[in-house]
Amino acid sequence: xMAASGDVVSIEAPHRRRSSLRRSAAMSAGLVIAAALVFAxxxxxxxxxxxxxxxDFQAPFHPPNRAxxxxxxxxxxxxxxxxxxxYRTSLLVGTGSVALSLVGGIPLGLLAGYLGGAVDHLIMRPxxxxxxxxxxxxxxxxxxxxxxxxxxxxxxxxxVYLPIMVRTMRAAVLxxxxxxxVEGARARGASNLRLALRHVLxxxxxxxxxxxxxxxxxxxxxxxxxxxLGLGTQPPNPSLGLMLADGRDIMRDAxxxxxxxxxxxxxxxxxxxxxxxxLRDVLDPKADRI
Amino acid sequence: MGLVRFLxxxxxxxxxVLFGMSVVVFLLIRLVPGDPAQVILGLRATPEGLAAIHRDxxxxxxxxxxxxxxLENFVTGNMGQDYRSHVPVIVLLRQRLPVTLELxxxxxxxxxxxxxxxxxxAAVRRGxxxxxxxxxxxxxxxxxxxxxxxxxxxxxxxxxxxxLPSSGFRPLVDDVAANLRSLLLPAVTLAAGxxxxxxxxxxxxxxxxxNREYIRFxxxxxxxxxxxxxxxxxxxxxxxxxxxxxxxxxYLLGGAVVVEQVFDLPGLGSLTVNATLExxxxxxxxxxxxIGLMFVAVNLATDVAYALLNPRIRAE
Amino acid sequence: MRTLLxxxxxxxxxxxxxxxxxxxxxxxxxxxxxxxxxLVGESGCGKSTTGFSLLRLLPSxxxxxxxxxxxxxxxxxxxxxxxxxxIRGSRIAMVFQDPMTSLDPSFPVGDQLAExxxxxxxxxxxxxxxxAARLLRSVGISxxxxxxxxxPHEFSGGMRQRIVIAITLACDPQVLVADEPTTALDVTIQAxxxxxxxxxxxxxxxxxxxxxxxDLGVIAxxxxxxxxxxxxxxxxxxxxxxxxxRPAHPYTQALLASIPARARGRGAxxxxxxxxxxxxxxxxxxxFHPRCPKVFADCPQxxxxxxxxxxxxxxxxxxxxx
Numbered sequence: 031x032m033a034a035s036g037d038v039v040s041i042e043a044p045h046r047r048r049s050s051l052r053r054s055a056a057m058s059a060g061l062v063i064a065a066a067l068v069f070a071x072x073x074x075x076x077x078x079x080x081x082x083x084x085x086d087f088q089a090p091f092h093p094p095n096r097a098x099x100x101x102x103x104x105x106x107x108x109x110x111x112x113x114x115x116x117y118r119t120s121l122l123v124g125t126g127s128v129a130l131s132l133v134g135g136i137p138l139g140l141l142a143g144y145l146g147g148a149v150d151h152l153i154m155r156p157x158x159x160x161x162x163x164x165x166x167x168x169x170x171x172x173x174x175x176x177x178x179x180x181x182x183x184x185x186x187x188x189x190v191y192l193p194i195m196v197r198t199m200r201a202a203v204l205x206x207x208x209x210x211x212v213e214g215a216r217a218r219g220a221s222n223l224r225l226a227l228r229h230v231l232x233x234x235x236x237x238x239x240x241x242x243x244x245x246x247x248x249x250x251x252x253x254x255x256x257x258x259l260g261l262g263t264q265p266p267n268p269s270l271g272l273m274l275a276d277g278r279d280i281m282r283d284a285x286x287x288x289x290x291x292x293x294x295x296x297x298x299x300x301x302x303x304x305x306x307x308x309l310r311d312v313l314d315p316k317a318d319r320i
Numbered sequence: 321m322g323l324v325r326f327l328x329x330x331x332x333x334x335x336x337v338l339f340g341m342s343v344v345v346f347l348l349i350r351l352v353p354g355d356p357a358q359v360i361l362g363l364r365a366t367p368e369g370l371a372a373i374h375r376d377x378x379x380x381x382x383x384x385x386x387x388x389x390x391l392e393n394f395v396t397g398n399m400g401q402d403y404r405s406h407v408p409v410i411v412l413l414r415q416r417l418p419v420t421l422e423l424x425x426x427x428x429x430x431x432x433x434x435x436x437x438x439x440x441x442a443a444v445r446r447g448x449x450x451x452x453x454x455x456x457x458x459x460x461x462x463x464x465x466x467x468x469x470x471x472x473x474x475x476x477x478x479x480x481x482x483x484l485p486s487s488g489f490r491p492l493v494d495d496v497a498a499n500l501r502s503l504l505l506p507a508v509t510l511a512a513g514x515x516x517x518x519x520x521x522x523x524x525x526x527x528x529x530x531n532r533e534y535i536r537f538x539x540x541x542x543x544x545x546x547x548x549x550x551x552x553x554x555x556x557x558x559x560x561x562x563x564x565x566x567x568x569x570x571y572l573l574g575g576a577v578v579v580e581q582v583f584d585l586p587g588l589g590s591l592t593v594n595a596t597l598e599x600x601x602x603x604x605x606x607x608x609x610x611i612g613l614m615f616v617a618v619n620l621a622t623d624v625a626y627a628l629l630n631p632r633i634r635a636e
Numbered sequence: 637m638r639t640l641l642x643x644x645x646x647x648x649x650x651x652x653x654x655x656x657x658x659x660x661x662x663x664x665x666x667x668x669x670x671x672x673x674x675l676v677g678e679s680g681c682g683k684s685t686t687g688f689s690l691l692r693l694l695p696s697x698x699x700x701x702x703x704x705x706x707x708x709x710x711x712x713x714x715x716x717x718x719x720x721x722x723i724r725g726s727r728i729a730m731v732f733q734d735p736m737t738s739l740d741p742s743f744p745v746g747d748q749l750a751e752x753x754x755x756x757x758x759x760x761x762x763x764x765x766x767x768a769a770r771l772l773r774s775v776g777i778s779x780x781x782x783x784x785x786x787x788p789h790e791f792s793g794g795m796r797q798r799i800v801i802a803i804t805l806a807c808d809p810q811v812l813v814a815d816e817p818t819t820a821l822d823v824t825i826q827a828x829x830x831x832x833x834x835x836x837x838x839x840x841x842x843x844x845x846x847x848x849x850x851d852l853g854v855i856a857x858x859x860x861x862x863x864x865x866x867x868x869x870x871x872x873x874x875x876x877x878x879x880x881x882r883p884a885h886p887y888t889q890a891l892l893a894s895i896p897a898r899a900r901g902r903g904a905x906x907x908x909x910x911x912x913x914x915x916x917x918x919x920x921x922x923x924f925h926p927r928c929p930k931v932f933a934d935c936p937q938x939x940x941x942x943x944x945x946x947x948x949x950x951x952x953x954x955x956x957x958x
Contacts, residue, residue: 259581537732537800
């Protein structure tokens with residue numbers, strides 16, 4: 031390693047290292063697919079070829095064809111339309127959970143990492159206890175207790191993932207807090223609040239963004255799983271998980287009824303995981319790659 | 321000698337943990353609103369009927385008395401009875417535990433057999449075929465819904481090819497071949513998700529170790545690549561890998577609920593979930609304790625593995 | 637003394653972010669049996685990379701693009717990977733800079749010693765361990781049989797360096813490359829380790845040692861000959877006595893002038909103006925010219941070639957011809 035003599039340690043805040051943004055194929059691909067899915071979900075009522083609930087008893091069990099690109103189910107309902115509407119639920123739950131966990135995780139992590147000491151302990155001990163609990167049991171129990179509305183689902187997922195968000199934020203804050211530019215800003219008389227919000231937070235947010243992307247994928251999976259088990263979205267609300275549960279009975283005769291919803295789930299989750307991987311490459315190539 | 325003392329110390333530490341766990345489990349299930357008596361009687365519930373059942377099941381006693389009684393019974397082997405069927409919990413456990421254990425073992429075995437060599441190969445030659453395969457596995461494996469993979473496998477392998485059963489479980493003692501066949505698809509389903517995480521961790525850990533100075537020095541000694549990678553690098557990379565395997569084992573032992581449901585396997589997972597929903601306290605408490613005990617055992621095994629692999633840990 | 641190693645025009649380049657950096661540039665020198673040749677220069681001049689290039693132990697983004705390395709009549713650069721592997725550790729070996737990171741923390745030192753013997757000498761484990769104990773004793777480690785089962789973290793830095801040296805000597809190599817072997821050690825341990833090198837040199841007259849360092853004091857104590865490196869090139873080479881008493885290249889002169897002992901408290905410690913050039917953007921002509929106190933018109937235009945000043949003493953500087 032060549033070290034030039036006389037390096038000056040920077041005391042200027044690194045203005046959001048975006049200038050070194052490297053292109054990542056993974057991130058671009060992930061974002062494009064995710065954006066397409068969000069678009070499809072938002073405008074589902076307009077793009078769907080048919081009303082997802084309208085039954086056509088003249089056309090049950092149709093394999094994929096021009097009129098019904100994903101085929102029809104036993105009630106003659108168009109599978110593609112149902113998938114598009116199912117996406118709405120998935121993405122809604124996903125967005126809600128991520129938003130909630132960020133709303134909870136960012137302040138908690140910031141406080142724990144920035145203030146340290148007793149506050150840190152106060153926040154982190156319950157988080158550690160929460161993490162030790164097997165997630166699937168926790169979700170099932172909470173869902174069984176609180177009921178099965180979409181909002182409850184969002185809360186449940188956010189709560190289960192909260193410890194990870196808090197930990198990630200806290201670790202990032204600890205790392206940034208130790209950097210010289212923070213001392214420099216403090217020496218110039220910045221108050222704690224200003225320091226935390228203007229200097230520490232923007233530079234610590236990167237790993238949290240990555241986690242948010244991962245959580246989006248996980249939330250979609252959990253919603254689908256719980257709906258599949260009957261503990262999530264209830265009929266007649268559309269849900270990809272529900273479609274799979276219902277489809278099991280008729281899958282011998284109409285495999286497309288289970289193939290496409292599942293593919294749809296996988297595509298959505300994949301796009302967010304791709305984005306997360308790409309973000310990792312771009313924001314911090316030296317990060318712990320898991 | 322350091323190893324024995326290390327083990328003994330860790331074992332002693334598990335006792336308070338187990339205690340704490342028993343309290344948490346006891347309280348948690350009772351925090352869930354819902355009355356077991358209500359569940360049992362359903363629509364035929366009358367205040368007198370509910371009270372009678374409360375007396376029967378000892379639910380009218382003060383909380384701490386219930387706890388002490390339960391704990392006393394538990395450590396002497398009496399785990400109570402299922403509230404509804406009155407089947408002794410221990411019988412239920414004896415039926416279900418082997419299924420979960422065997423499924424866990426098979427899934428873990430499959431996962432390790434795929435993920436470990438692939439991850440090592442991927443780390444050794446970044447950008448090569450193994451690396452790309454590892455990335456693909458890592459990405460798809462964590463994106464695929466496990467219940468959907470299960471359904472796909474059932475659809476195309478079991479029903480399509482007809483060589484494997486689509487559901488049900490045959491005990492090992494009955495027929496080894498049938499037993500393995502009934503668990504193969506479930507194990508593959510679980511292994512996909514496990515392998516995805518494991519291959520990522522293996523690759524990351526190996527890649528990091530391969531960059532270390534002592535690996536460069538080992539190469540400077542002129543040793544064969546095989547020794548450099550499989551003896552030196554792998555040994556030093558193993559701790560994070562073992563950590564992941566330990567965590568995953570803990571998760572598996574808790575019963576893979578969804579896979580059990582889809583393949584209709586009588587395992588611990590579905591037992592626990594159903595019992596929770598029925599407010600079947602004895603069953604929930606007993607299974608939670610058993611799962612907790614197995615978790616503790618896995619943690620202990622992981623710690624032992626750490627100590628064996630890292631000489632510095634032994635010295636403490 | 638016969639010549640063991642003939643390095644001719646060794647050139648190594650690194651590729652980063654699409655650009656290439658020529659870190660070692662047409663380096664040429666000989667190493668004879670029984671001698672210690674010092675390779676001295678500031679950090680970043682390419683001396684460590686030269687050492688690694690001799691063993692062909694470069695990272696994946698580096699390439700040896702030109703040159704020949706003749707070890708006892710065979711060009712190492714033309715060897716296949718497998719052939720080179722067999723030569724590495726047995727006929728040419730290297731001591732790394734930081735003993736704290738050279739040994740694998742997960743294996744006992746006896747194992748790490750035995751490995752080399754098993755690989756290159758075909759010994760079985762018991763025989764190799766016996767020899768390992770003998771080697772440990774020869775580098776000054778007491779009760780070696782018991783120490784074989786110990787792990788690296790149970791040894792101090794100085795002792796670990798001795799173990800590393802023992803490993804490199806295990807197969808009696810013709811060439812020993814030592815990359816800053818004392819830099820990472822405490823001052824008191826440095827002296828001990830240097831003494832060890834001197835003993836080794838006296839005992840093994842058939843081995844040549846290439847000692848890479850930035851410390852002129854070490855050069856003075858140990859080396860017979862020295863090559864001065866700057867910006868990837870050898871700018872001066874000769875006997876230690878000649879270099880220290882009649883340094884020809886302005887860079888060598890400046891280096892010597894900046895040794896604290898020499899300055900003898902006469903005012904400020906003379907430092908060399910400027911910084912070491914970045915290998916991706918070397919100055920034109922003579923690479924030292926921006927910092928040279930004797931620079932003149934030709935310097936930025938012409939690349940100086942080595943000129944013989946007296947038998948065994950060369951300097952690449954336009955002051956002495958082109």
